[in-house]
Each structure stands twice: as structure tokens, then as C-alpha cells.
Amino acid sequence: MHISPVLWQFLVKWLNASALFPREASTIAPYADALYFFLLLITVVGLVLVGVLVFGFSIRYRKEKHPVAVQVEGSTLLEATWTIIPLALFLIVFVWGALLYFRIYNPPTNAMNIYVVGKQWMWKAEHPGGQHEINALHVPTGRPVQLTMISQDVFHSFSIPDFRVKREVIPGRYSTVWFQATTPGTYHIFCTQYCGTNHSAMIGEVTVLSPDDYDKWTQESTSGMSLAQNGERLFASMGCNACHSGSAAARGPNLAGVYGSKLQLASGSQVLVNDAYLRDAILNPSQHITAGYAPIMPTYQGQISEDGLIDLVEYIKAMQTNYRVQQTLTTSQSNQTAPTTPGTVKP
Amino acid sequence: MSATHTIVNLPDQRTATIPKRNYLNNEDGLLSWLFTGDHKRIAILYLISITFFFFIGGAFAGLIRLELLTPQPDLVASDTYNKFFSMHGIIMVFLFLVPSVPATLGNFLIPIMVGAKDLAFPKVNLLSWYLYWIGGLFTMAALVLGGVDTGWTFTTPLSTHYLNTHVVTAATGVFIIGFSSIFTGLNFIVTIHRMRAPGMTWFRMPLFCWSNYAASILMVLGTPVLAITLVLVALERLVGIGVFDPTKGGDPLLFQHLFWFYSHPAVYIMILPGMGVISEVISTFSRKRVFGYTAVAFSSVAIALFGFFVWAHHMFIMGVSNYSALVFSLLTMLVAVPSAIKIFNWAFTLQKGSITFETPMLYAFGFLGLFTIGGMTGVFLGALGMDIHLTETYFIVAHFHFVMVGGMLMAFLAGIHFWWPKMTGRMYPESLSKLAAVTTFIGFNLTFLPQFILGYLGMPRRYHAYPPEFQVLNVLSTAGATVLGVGYMLPLLYLGWSLKYGAIAGNNPWQATGLEWQIQSPPLTENFIETPVVDHEAYDYEWLAHKTAQEVTTVG
Numbered sequence: 001m002h003i004s005p006v007l008w009q010f011l012v013k014w015l016n017a018s019a020l021f022p023r024e025a026s027t028i029a030p031y032a033d034a035l036y037f038f039l040l041l042i043t044v045v046g047l048v049l050v051g052v053l054v055f056g057f058s059i060r061y062r063k064e065k066h067p068v069a070v071q072v073e074g075s076t077l078l079e080a081t082w083t084i085i086p087l088a089l090f091l092i093v094f095v096w097g098a099l100l101y102f103r104i105y106n107p108p109t110n111a112m113n114i115y116v117v118g119k120q121w122m123w124k125a126e127h128p129g130g131q132h133e134i135n136a137l138h139v140p141t142g143r144p145v146q147l148t149m150i151s152q153d154v155f156h157s158f159s160i161p162d163f164r165v166k167r168e169v170i171p172g173r174y175s176t177v178w179f180q181a182t183t184p185g186t187y188h189i190f191c192t193q194y195c196g197t198n199h200s201a202m203i204g205e206v207t208v209l210s211p212d213d214y215d216k217w218t219q220e221s222t223s224g225m226s227l228a229q230n231g232e233r234l235f236a237s238m239g240c241n242a243c244h245s246g247s248a249a250a251r252g253p254n255l256a257g258v259y260g261s262k263l264q265l266a267s268g269s270q271v272l273v274n275d276a277y278l279r280d281a282i283l284n285p286s287q288h289i290t291a292g293y294a295p296i297m298p299t300y301q302g303q304i305s306e307d308g309l310i311d312l313v314e315y316i317k318a319m320q321t322n323y324r325v326q327q328t329l330t331t332s333q334s335n336q337t338a339p340t341t342p343g344t345v346k347p
Numbered sequence: 348m349s350a351t352h353t354i355v356n357l358p359d360q361r362t363a364t365i366p367k368r369n370y371l372n373n374e375d376g377l378l379s380w381l382f383t384g385d386h387k388r389i390a391i392l393y394l395i396s397i398t399f400f401f402f403i404g405g406a407f408a409g410l411i412r413l414e415l416l417t418p419q420p421d422l423v424a425s426d427t428y429n430k431f432f433s434m435h436g437i438i439m440v441f442l443f444l445v446p447s448v449p450a451t452l453g454n455f456l457i458p459i460m461v462g463a464k465d466l467a468f469p470k471v472n473l474l475s476w477y478l479y480w481i482g483g484l485f486t487m488a489a490l491v492l493g494g495v496d497t498g499w500t501f502t503t504p505l506s507t508h509y510l511n512t513h514v515v516t517a518a519t520g521v522f523i524i525g526f527s528s529i530f531t532g533l534n535f536i537v538t539i540h541r542m543r544a545p546g547m548t549w550f551r552m553p554l555f556c557w558s559n560y561a562a563s564i565l566m567v568l569g570t571p572v573l574a575i576t577l578v579l580v581a582l583e584r585l586v587g588i589g590v591f592d593p594t595k596g597g598d599p600l601l602f603q604h605l606f607w608f609y610s611h612p613a614v615y616i617m618i619l620p621g622m623g624v625i626s627e628v629i630s631t632f633s634r635k636r637v638f639g640y641t642a643v644a645f646s647s648v649a650i651a652l653f654g655f656f657v658w659a660h661h662m663f664i665m666g667v668s669n670y671s672a673l674v675f676s677l678l679t680m681l682v683a684v685p686s687a688i689k690i691f692n693w694a695f696t697l698q699k700g701s702i703t704f705e706t707p708m709l710y711a712f713g714f715l716g717l718f719t720i721g722g723m724t725g726v727f728l729g730a731l732g733m734d735i736h737l738t739e740t741y742f743i744v745a746h747f748h749f750v751m752v753g754g755m756l757m758a759f760l761a762g763i764h765f766w767w768p769k770m771t772g773r774m775y776p777e778s779l780s781k782l783a784a785v786t787t788f789i790g791f792n793l794t795f796l797p798q799f800i801l802g803y804l805g806m807p808r809r810y811h812a813y814p815p816e817f818q819v820l821n822v823l824s825t826a827g828a829t830v831l832g833v834g835y836m837l838p839l840l841y842l843g844w845s846l847k848y849g850a851i852a853g854n855n856p857w858q859a860t861g862l863e864w865q866i867q868s869p870p871l872t873e874n875f876i877e878t879p880v881v882d883h884e885a886y887d888y889e890w891l892a893h894k895t896a897q898e899v900t901t902v903g
Contacts (some may be wrong), residue, residue, distance in 0.1 A: 031732075
């Protein structure tokens with residue numbers, strides 16, 4: 001029988017193009033794979049052991065060879081053996097797995113931050129420098145990258161298999177994941193949490209560039225406005241600056257340098273000001289009153305999109321002085337009270 | 348320790364006859380079945396019902412695999428595909444796996460095994476079957492009216508705010524089925540506590556009773572949490588109470604905690620009764636008591652207890668605190684130990700036995716292999732760092748299919764073949780059923796082993812379309828599903844055939860020791876003519892040999 005050469009070629013190409021093992025494209029991947037191979041090893045050993053026991057006994061004690069069963073009650077020694085050895089192995093796996101978990105989820109302090117917003121059915125990546133991408137993500141090799149992610153609607157999950165990282169993207173709260181890419185190339189991004197009709201179309205590509213290429217890419221693809229600049233505009237247009245002006249008599253707390261500090265709340269508790277806190281304080285101010293201030297801030301729930309919140313958070317994060325806030329404020333006030341000098345004639 | 352020798356010979360089946368009076372012909376007519384209080388008849392009603400739903404759920408599995416034959420979303424629209432896997436999951440979990448062994452084999456056998464005439468509450472038992480069907484009809488209604496696409500997990504806020512399908516109808520169905528399961532569990536617990544025959548102490552009970560007892564505890568304590576969760580989902584969807592909605596101050600992770608608080612123990616509800624079947628089958632066909640009876644009995648209870656405290660291992664990547672991640676991972680490792688103990692105890696039950704390889708034994712061997720893989724891959728997923736890469740991919744799909752289908756379904760089929768002579772009075776055809784067992788095993792491995800590789804490659808679950816480099820493995824998996832489908836159709840056909848044409852089985856075709864084998868097959872409606880008095884332990888083959896010898900002397 002002959003297989004047609006066309007079909008043969010197709011088959012060969014098809015088999016060659018198929019994948020069997022994911023690429024190792026991040027610094028985490030080798031660590032994850034090491035644990036994976038260890039687990040595979042104990043699985044295979046366990047399976048072979050069970051197989052040898054079952055088949056060995058089956059052959060040796062089959063009825064034709066061993067017509068008379070010998071009743072055995074049990075054996076404490078044997079049973080202790082197969083309690084303690086699996087337990088010990090599983091405890092090793094537990095410790096190893098926990099170490100890997102903290103390696104994957106604790107970002108190094110020098111990681112660059114990129115925001116990701118998930119919504120049905122796309123990923124939006126927002127770089128602090130003002131690059132916006134949809135279903136794509138550009139990152140440099142050799143630098144740790146932290147993703148701060150939030151969902152605008154349902155649960156999603158951000159997964160890059162070739163980096164061995166994944167994190168649920170949850171509505172209403174920031175979650176983070178970090179990685180350091182090692183090899184330039186393009187890799188799949190999948191949404192792995194079922195999120196409705198086009199769940200399987202919520203995919204994208206992460207492009208890993210060498211540091212030089214990455215710099216080139218950042219310059220070429222910026223929208224011209226950084227996230228913080230967008231945030232500054234929002235801060236003024238939503239009237240935040242009216243109370244958070246930084247002056248001594250202001251009705252709202254001073255925001256300059258607040259990021260990263262420990263804040264005393266009116267409820268008596270202390271919180272660390274991070275991205276999540278800033279976002280919550282904008283949406284749910286009555287739950288987050290700074291000690292010494294009146295609970296007068298209205299909620300902004302439903303008035304700002306997640307993108308807008310990211311802009312505001314990024315702005316407040318970067319805010320070191322109130323100079324520009326006050327400048328904006330005076331400009332707007334001077335516009336409102338039209339400067340009329342008595343005795344002069346209006347044009 | 349004195350080891351004594353036992354020879355047990357199979358009885359002559361040529362002389363066996365179907366007893367004139369038995370539970371099947373005791374009363375006639377459909378109504379006598381629909382209003383029966385007999386646990387054996389209710390078991391048969393359940394068996395027909397779950398088989399019906401199994402093949403509906405199986406049809407959806409077939410459609411899923413057919414769609415995944417190609418990387419493009421070309422067979423059906425995405426919404427339709429989402430409905431396929433949702434219906435597959437809901438039907439298989441709630442309408443097949445949860446009631447499979449307890450409601451059929453458990454219902455039939457537990458009263459007989461403990462030497463009782465019926466379950467403690469026969470009418471509640473019948474009620475549970477009706478509740479099962481009312482729930483099943485709600486689920487079918489959701490299907491016929493246009494389907495539901497939440498997945499079997501009903502994840503909020505997707506299920507509460509974003510989908511326009513029949514979520515509430517399906518949730519109502521599952522809510523009602525839950526009560527059916529609670530009633531079954533309650534019945535078993537009371538029966539095992541209160542209705543054991545004289546001399547039937549806890550440690551003389553067959554291990555099948557122990558494992559069903561452990562599963563019953565899970566049913567009674569876990570299922571109410573599922574009911575509450577589904578009520579909250581329905582309220583959130585209908586009136587927007589905001590328990591799970593972050594914009595109203597709710598917590599979307601709360602749903603995950605509540606759902607998995609039931610749905611992880613539910614996994615043990617599904618597997619524990621299957622483990623009971625395996626203990627009976629392996630002991631019978633090695634003519635040897637189960638190695639370390641006490642360890643196997645207590646490991647069932649240990650699994651049931653630990654099983655309640657591992658639910659958050661479904662949430663490792665969702666941002667649970669570091670402490671709870673550590674605690675739940677550690678407890679997950681601990682719950683794996685009793686399963687390992689059981690596997691080795693079963694393997695050593697074979698040692699020094701006198702082993703034959705009838706169909707139930709082949710299914711049981713299949714169970715041992717597949718459950719070992721299923722259990723070990725559970726350890727992969729319980730390891731925190733490994734879980735990050737593997738969860739929500741085909742790895743997890745393959746893992747729970749190895750446990751649920753490779754484990755539970757193999758055990759269910761082992762049990763159905765094993766007790767078929769008792770339930771119907773007739774034998775199944777031996778060589779055809781061996782073929783079915785081997786086909787199922789091969790088909791199963793071909794279907795689900797490639798999915799482990801796909802999972803490590805990162806292919807997400809519930810994907811309608813996938814990158815083309817995953818196609819070869821998906822084609823293998825679909826090919827395997829076809830073989831598996833044949834493996835499941837075969838028993839349906841030949842077991843149906845055997846009802847009329849099978850050889851007459853006799854009381855104890857396997858020379859097994861359980862009380863159920865000491866009565867006629869099919870049994871009388873009242874099971875025992877006089878209450879049995881138990882003076883021997885479970886799996887006491889010397890007692891059986893002695894008893895058989897006595898009978899022969901009396902007759903001859």
C-alpha cells in the first residue's frame with residue numbers, strides 16, 4: 001500500500017509543527033520544570049511499583065499456580081512503611097512547591113510595573129510611559145516585569161505558559177504577577193478562567209525584545225501622554241485638587257509622597273498605602289478616612305473606568321510635591337473670578 | 348500468626364434456578380415500581396436513571412471532542428460549545444457521579460450487607476429518587492429551553508451578571524438534586540448505626556459499608572453549603588442582593604470559598620464509594636481478606652475528615668493569603684496519604700491469594716492503575732508553585748477525569764458486573780465483558796494521557812479554539828474518546844441482553860463472603876427470611892468454606 005507523497009508531507013509537517021513541551025522563556029521556568037520532573041519521577045516510580053506488585057502477585061498467585069489462598073491479617077510494619085514513605089515524599093513536594101510559589105509571586109523590588117486590564121474578551125496593557133496595547137505585551141529581556149492586573153467585569157486569568165506564570169484577574173481588586181523573560185521571541189497569552197462566549201478568543205502574544213529593541217519600541221509606540229500625565233488631567237477635571245490641594249487648610253489629606261507610607265486611619269487602624277489602597281480609597285472613601293479629616297469625600301464608584309483609576313493611581317504614586325496641583329488650582333480659580341480691575345474698560 | 352489455608356470452589360451453576368419469588372416479581376405493574384419502598388427496586392430505578400443521564404452527558408463529551416478535532420472553532424458557535432461543556436459537567440457531576448455508586452449499589456447492598464430488611468427510612472429513600480428526577484427535569488428544562496453556559500462551577504460574577512442563559516433553572520435543578528443526595532446520605536448513616544444485625548459490629552462490616560458511610564457524612568454535611576451557595580447565586584441574579592458583587596460591597600472570592608467548600612468534598616463523595624467496591628472485588632477474586640482491614644476502613648474516614656479542609660487549593664492563584672495557601676497545600680498533601688495507603692493495601696491483598704481474573708477484577712485492576720495516576724497528579728496540583736502553571740489547563744481536566752472516570756467509573760462498572768448476578772439473578776457474558784473492560788482501559792488512556800501533555804503546554808480548559816501546534820495531541824484524545832465510547836456502549840448492550848438470555852447465576856457465583864451472597868439471587872423483597880446472626884468477620888473465607896462444606900453434607 002502506498003501513502004501519497006502529498007499526504008506524507010502533510011503528516012510530517014503536521015507532526016513536526018506540534019508541540020510536546022513548552023519553551024523555557026523566563027527565569028522561573030527552569031525552577032518550575034525541575035519540580036515537574038521530580039513529580040513525574042515519583043509518579044512513574046509509584047506507578048511502576050504498583051504495577052510490579054499487581055502483576056507480580058497476579059502471576060505468582062494466580063489460581064492455577066496457587067489454588068489455596070493463605071489468609072493474612074495485615075502487617076503493621078508494611079503498613080507503616082507505605083504510610084511514612086509517601087508522607088515524607090509529599091512533604092518534600094509541599095516544601096518545594098511552597099518555595100516555588102513564593103519565588104513566582106514575590107516580585108523583586110526593582111521590577112518595572114505594567115498595568116493590565118482584562119475585560120470580556122481582551123487584554124489591555126498600559127505601560128507607565130503611555131504605550132497602550134491590546135492583546136499584546138512588549139517586554140524587555142533581563143529585567144523583572146511586574147504586572148498589576150484588574151478585571152473590569154468577570155474573573156479572568158492571565159497566563160503565559162512559556163514563562164510558567166499565571167494569575168487570576170479579579171473584578172474589584174488588583175492582583176500581581178511578575179516574571180523576567182530570558183529569550184526574545186513571541187509567546188502565547190491565554191485567558192485561562194472561563195469568562196463567557198469568546199473565552200477562547202481572549203488570547204494574545206507577549207513579545208520579548210532585547211533591551212535595545214525594547215527602548216526603540218517604547219519610543220516609537222508611545223501615545224505621547226504617560227499614565228501619570230493622564231492621571232493629572234483626571235485629577236483636575238474630577239475636582240480632586242479642590243480638596244487634596246496640599247495646603248494646610250485643605251479639606252482632604254495631602255497626597256504628595258503618600259504612596260508607600262503608613263497611614264493612620266480614623267478607625268484607629270494603620271494601613272500601608274499601595275495601589276490597591278489608593279483605588280479603594282477613591283471608590284469607597286467612607287471606609288478609608290485618614291485620621292483628622294471629616295468623612296466628606298463622595299464615592300467615585302461608577303464614575304471612573306479601571307483605566308482612569310490606573311491613571312490616577314499612577315499619578316498619585318509619582319506625586320512628590322503639590323506644586324503643580326496648586327498651580328493648576330490657581331489657574332482655574334483665576335479663570336473663574338475674572339480679573340476685573342476697577343476703572344478699566346473691558347475690551 | 349497462624350496462617351490458615353482456604354480452598355473455595357465455585358458452585359455448579361448448571362443446577363441453579365431463578366427463585367420463584369423475588370423482589371423483581373413480587374409485585375407487578377409500573378405503579379408497584381413507582382410507589383415502592385423496597386431499597387432494591389429504588390436502586391434499580393436509580394440505575395436506569397443514572398444510565399440515562401450518563402449517556403446524555405457522554406453525548407456532550409463526544410460533541411466536545413469532535414469540536415476539538417480541529418484548532419478552528421468550526422463545528423459549532425462558541426456559545427454552543429460553552430453550553431456543551433457546561434451541560435456535560437453539570438449532568439456528569441450532579442446527575443451521574445454523585446449518585447452513581449451510593450444510590451445504586453449502595454442502596455441495593457448496604458441494608459443486605461448489614462443484615463437489615465431495608466434502609467431506615469424507605470419512604471425518604473423513594474422521595475430522594477423523585478427529588479433526583481425533579482432536579483434532573485429542571486436540568487433538562489434548562490437544556491431544552493436553550494442551555495446554560497456557566498460551566499458546572501457557576502462562577503460569579505459571570506453567572507450572576509453577564510450570562511443570559513437559563514442559569515436559575517439549572518441552579519434550581521442542582522439545588523433539588525442536592526436534597527436527594529442529603530436524604531440518601533442520611534438514610535445510610537442511620538441504617539448503618541441502628542439497623543445492623545446481631546453480631547454485626549462496626550469492624551465486621553464490609554469495607555463497602557465503611558466507605559459509603561464516610562461518603563454519607565460528606566453528603567449530609569457538605570451539600571447544604573452548595574444549596575445555600577446556589578440560593579445566593581439565584582438571589583444575586585434575580586434581585587441583585589450583592590453578596591458577591593464588588594460594586595455593592597460583596598466579595599467575588601466568597602463564592603469560590605462557598606462553592607469549593609462543597610465541591611471539593613464532593614470529589615470524595617464520588618470516589619469513596621468506588622473505593623468500597625474495589626475492596627470487595629479484589630478480596631473476592633483473590634479469595635483473601637483485605638490486607639489491613641482497619642487501615643482501609645479508617646483511611647476512608649480520614650479522607651472524609653481531611654476532605655473538608657482542603658477546599659482553598661482550588662484558589663491558589665486567586666490571591667488567597669500566603670498563610671492559607673501554605674495550610675491548604677499541606678492539608679492537601681496529607682489527604683493524599685490515606686489514598687496511597689489504600690492502593691498498597693489493595694495490592695498486598697493479592698499477595699498469597701488465589702487469583703482469578705473475571706471482569707470485575709479487570710475493572711478493579713484498571714482502577715488501581717488509573718487512580719494511582721489520578722492521585723499522583725493531584726499531588727502535582729497540590730504543590731503550590733506547580734499549581735500556578737497547571738491549574739485551569741488541560742492538566743487539571745486530565746487529572747480529575749483520571750480520578751472521576753478512570754477511578755469512579757471503573758469502580759462503578761466493576762461493581763455493576765460484580766453484583767449483576769445478585770441484582771438480576773443472571774450472569775453477564777464473560778468474554779464480551781472482558782473485551783469491554785480492556786477497551787475502556789485503552790480508550791481511557793488514549794483520551795486523557797495526551798491531555799496531561801497539553802496541560803503542561805498550557806492549553807487552557809474550556810477553550811473552543813486552540814493554537815494549531817496543539818492539534819496532534821487533541822486528535823489523539825478525540826480518537827481515544829471514540830474507543831472509550833465503544834467501551835461504554837458494550838456493557839449497555841450485553842447487560843441488557845443478559846437480562847433475558849444470561850446464564851442463571853445461583854446464590855453465590857463468586858464464592859464471596861458478604862451477607863448479600865448468602866441469600867438467593869435475586870433476593871426476596873424482605874432480604875432475609877430470618878434475621879441473620881453474624882459470628883465472623885468480613886472476608887472470612889474459612890467461615891465460607893466451612894459453611895459450604897456443611898451444606899454439601901446436609902444435602903448429600
